[in-house]
Amino acid sequence: MAGNKSKKGQASGYKNGNDEIVKLEGVQAIDQDTVVDFELKEGPERPYVITEPDAKVSILRSISSHYEKILLIVLTVITLYVRLYKLSWPNSVVFDEVHFGGFASKYIKGTFFFDVHPPLAKMLFAYAGSLAGFEGDFDFKKIGDEFPETTPYTFMRLFSAMTGVITVMFMYYTLRASGIRVWVAFLATVCFAVENSFVTISRYILLDSPLMLFIAAAAYSFKKYELYQSFTLRSYKYLFATGIALGLAASAKWVGFFTIAWVGILCALRLFFFVGDLSKPVSTTCKIAVNKLVFLLGIPFVLYSIFFYVHFNTLINDGEGSAFFTSEFRSTLIGNKIPKKVQSEVGIGSLVSIRHVGTMGGYLHSHKHNYETGSKQQQITLYSHLDYNNNWLIELSSRPGVTLNTFQNLTDGTRIKLFHAETEHRLHSHDHKAPVSSNADWQKEISGYGYPGFNGDGNDDWIVEIDKSKSAPGEAQERVLAIDTKFRLKHALSGCYLFSHKTKLPKWGFEQQEVSCAHAGRPHLTLWYIEANENPTLPWDATRVSYTPHGFWKKFIESHYRMWDVNKGLTASHVYQSFPQEWPFLQRGISYWGEHNRQVYLLGNAILWWSVSMSLFVFVLVVLYEVVAWHLGRPVLQDAHVVNYHIQFIEYFLGYAAHYIPSFLMQRQMFLHHYLPAYYFGILAFAHTFDFIVTYSFRNKRRAGVATALIFTFVCVWFYHNYSALIYGSEWTRDLCKKTQWMDTWDYNCNNFAEAFSDYATIATTTTASATAAPTSAANVSS
Template sequence: MAAGVRVRRPTSPTPSLPHTAPHSQRFPNPRHDHLDADERRAAASRGYGPGRKMHAYGGINMTSAEWKLLGVVVIIAMSVRLFRLSRPNSIVFDEVHFGKFASKYIKSSYFVDVHPPLAKLLITLAGFIFGYDGNFDFKDIAKVYEGNVPYVAMRLLPALLGVATVPLAYITLRALDCRATTALLASLFITFENGLITQSRHILLDSPLIFFTALTTFLWIGFCNEDKQEPFTDSWWTWLALTGLSLGATVSCKWVGLFTIATIGLGTLKQLWILLGDMRISARLWTRHFVARAICLILIPITFYMFMFWIHFLILSNAGDGDGFMSSEFQHTLNGRGMSDTYLDVAYGSVLEIRHVNTQGGYLHSHPHNYPTGSQQQQITLYPHRDSNNEWRIVNATATPDPYTAWSYQSFQHVHTGDRIKLRHIATEHSLHSHDYRPPVSDVDFQQEVSAYGMADFVGDANDDWIVEIHKGDKHDTESWKRLKTLKTQFRLRHVMSGCYLFSHKVKLPDWGFDQQEVTCNKNAVLDNSLWYIETNTHPNMPADAPKANYKRPGFIAKFLELQQVMWTTNAGLTERHAFDSRPDAWPRLRRGINFWVKDNRQIYLLGNPLVWWLSTAAVTFYAAIRGLLIIRAKRGYKDFENTKVVKYDTLCGFLFVGWSLHYFPFYLMGRQLFLHHYFPALYFAILLCCGVFDLVTSALRPRVRLQIAALLVILAIWNYAYLSPLAYGLPWTKQKCKNAQWLKTWDFSCNDFLDNVSSDIA
């Protein structure tokens, strides 16, 4: 251990283990004059008293030499992560998404993403500061950055957050009462972890996520150390409030931050449970502890999270390609999507825009393009944007002699439930039609193709006829349950000849259908997917004073809750397979990586440092096995948990094990598309746990021997890093070296993309 570093007694930040150090082992603090009588009695019972020495702030007690050493490590981490940051000068992996989102932020163009906004806002801020105008399209992987795209600055932000994670790992282990050698080992393991390096060098969200996860962990441990000294001091409140802010930032980067909240939440519940069982703690004092944690660890994170979305909505004020995911009420709040007041009453002859209730509410749409198969008649689709091709005239199918003109000279008639109608497409003068052809994509016998058929002055046939069935109206307007009213009535359209219902779902048509949503006539239609409503309604004979309708403008809370639902639904819908996806059981074994970029006989492939990865997995397994053995021994009457050393390392490693478990095992419950990078927050805890196990295993050795073992592990980690570095940086490599590096058959980076021979110069 470094000279001058005082060894402190065991800390207890673990959120899950049932055993904790007794109160008599906690550090005292003389600062209790401000406490009331209950608090003084509680402080005295927990070992607080005058004349007793307090530990270092937040549990960190490092010499100046140790801080200087940490500074050297940070410089090394910067050189590793910022090396050739401008290369490649083309789009890498998911930069196509997150760079594109930065463009939309700068142009205030509304979009929808499955991730919360904080990390994207930080990346956008970096681009904006360096003059990005939002005009680059980020269309394809390997597309060269052209024009005014400060991609290096945008990559720099996650890279610097990746660097900042290194000292956080060091001071976290020091706050956990690990030796300086152990903390140094952890910081160097993270410095030379290839996967973390690769992920932090590009415009991606995982590096900010890992940074805030690490920051939250450190702040929580610091709070726990302060809590053992004296509650409700200024420093106690500071650590607790900062923990809450960091929790909010973590979950505002990605929803994986919910697992960090669970980790801290379990720790909080354990603390409160222990206090509840301490008869020396009054009910009033316990309530103060509960309220303080509720404010700082629940209210502050929620407020921060919502504030990020307030900024998100404030910036994205214009219509964009994400409009179709949102409700009509939400879209109405965007510039360019506001709708003028429209007639409330629907009558024969009205020109309507009809929207689907479910599947993000696209419009019933047609255009002058035909199906390539089936009837080869004009296509009917669901389209998410306003367009003149969304307009239909509703007429009475029973009117004679010509239902398409009868409305113009007959008396004004409302459309009631049970009426038999036709819908004529305004732009092409074709009628909404169905017949006994299977749809082009949903090729099943209980669905029929829906097409647009006919021409001007053609009356059509019974296959154009539909029955209106009102499903629901407005509770404040009883008439809307009986007859069609704009915005207020939800209805179904039943085909007269076949009995099927006009239906749409999330199935997309191929390129010939412009990737628009399929519309069919379904005999077994799910109710939600066969409901429609009228958004706009015009009629040339409508009285000028006729009642009008419009959407109610939702407030922030309503918009926030709706977006959370859309994000959840969209995230759960990402079930398509990807060439480089993987399942959670493969992650701890580092079975495969992700191909990020291939161009010019070079490749970037996300793959971890094998030594760091497998050692951390071994440490997780080792702790679980030893903990199980200790539990069995306790059942047999052994007093292992009365040993101070056992308590210390069980507490330390147990906390990190719980953090690893809560960031790893929930992925087994997810059916969505998953990748190796989803394991990175769990990997951070596993690396710290690995070093905690190292601290235990080497605790009986002399400092020099311990340092030599740590040096050997670091040298091996650096060798692994250097050996696989061409994949992290996209450096020149030969086919033979590539094949030699494929230690596992499942490491599927493409060696054939490299040259047989390359010069020693790095281009």
């Protein structure tokens, strides 16, 4: 017997030799073993494992003891304190609150914006702000901007903090569901509750904390699902919950798709073992597979689509972000300036705007600024916004500057000049190298050339070539029609084509997109079409056309093309970027905020962080050793506790890998917070190593195991406390700060802090005086 019945504090059951459930209490309940033996049966030709879980496992790994509930209350109080402490400070914009606070403002005002992340987490912040009375009147323009009284930033941060609190509780429940004893799960979760990086991300208006909540919910739900036999009500309940959580995770950030991949891998592995279970018919395995497809892929897709539907129906007013999208998309927005009912027939004398097809970069554009390289003639760019500098007059190359009295169609092969209406320069190419792509000999400069009264020269001549395969069927393939005809402009003298790509001009070119004349390159990057078109020689009742506005699914697909495209393009270097190979070693963090001689700096809890990295590395070595030992005929994995440890660690290790390995494939700028989803699974895996060491390895020296666990937890708490000034933006001194820089790459600037704590009183007085003087100065200026 595992223990005798007593009168107080019942706990969940333990499997004894008579296959009974015995109620345990007190210390026994907290230290209760949750591992049961696997059931082997002898088949006609081989033994096989019964893959359906023992009914007792779910009881052993559920919360029922009064003592455990008390521990949960203690854990909740600790977590609330850690995450809610001085939540209103800093009282100014921190790190990416610039983006996500600003997006919340736009949601409230219904102003369209573009972001590379799915909408759910941003919408939740907007809802939290709206609930607290935020009217979107603060734009979160830059880090350090102080919040006005009308912005309920503390309440918005409170939402983030509460998602962090719930994430901690999910970790505890997940550890219990995967077989860790109560007291070990409690101590491991305390270490997670004071993990500096997770505390930091859960105190500000950032997407990471809601994302981690949804990932944690998915991990917990799936681990609970594994405890119940197939086709039972509870198995369906937790499978459904897993699908919901996966949908929420993917709808917060695309990292959630890695979580879906992790669950998919575990399902595939489990189905593989189902096939080897001779007690389970193939038809049953097929039904389980179908159920998982429906619940774990169908539900997430439905949720993901619903949140985008809400997103599009909330952001109904035109805004700057619409410039990333096609005119068909933009025409669905209220207040858009996309041309409507434009004359369809394009001809000589038409005043047009010319849009690039290949990159969605915008309109052929010029302005009164010259290149600083090459010919130093007037710049020609691609500009994504509607502007009068996008207007071009189509002229016959043989009669430039002559106004025709009758309409003449623009047909395939017509030789034309393009006259920039605002600056009176013509579209021109010559043998100068392209301004940015100067190393590409196949690209030549495009410029604006000429002056008032000058009729141009041969380098201003372009030949229209209609692409019939890309144009609308019918008349649009024979002559140029607005919107419907796709065409190329071939330089008459050199044979190169008007071309644009994603390359941007430097600041002297206002970082607009480069336009060149290409002798090679991808054909779709040389395609153009007419958007706006007006010709005075056409009759008043001439045919007019408009864009066909996109429906939901077209907007959904286009937005994902743009999100993917822009995400890939985030390659610019950043002062606080880091690389995936550095993350397991915690080589550097991220500066979030620095004002008033204080700093917020994202840094992990090095004690837990390095322990996780070491446990992952050591486990790989252990498994390699076991594989070799098995091939040599030595017994391995003979004990149920060892087997359970391997199974749970491997499952979480796969979660770690699924969220970490894709980082090496990404070419965009990366930061330490991109490691946190993988790190979460690493902590779950390490917790099993922690449990295995202090309960199994020390099974004959229980006090030593408990002491080891307590010491490790104490050191994690010590690290959190010692570095808490970087979490909360608190007062600190330079000397104390410098003592904490264990690595040279931990690049928070200790010189930002005051020499002594007493100096902060003077700093506070100076700051208050400056804040008081500022309105007076502003009043004087305005008067």
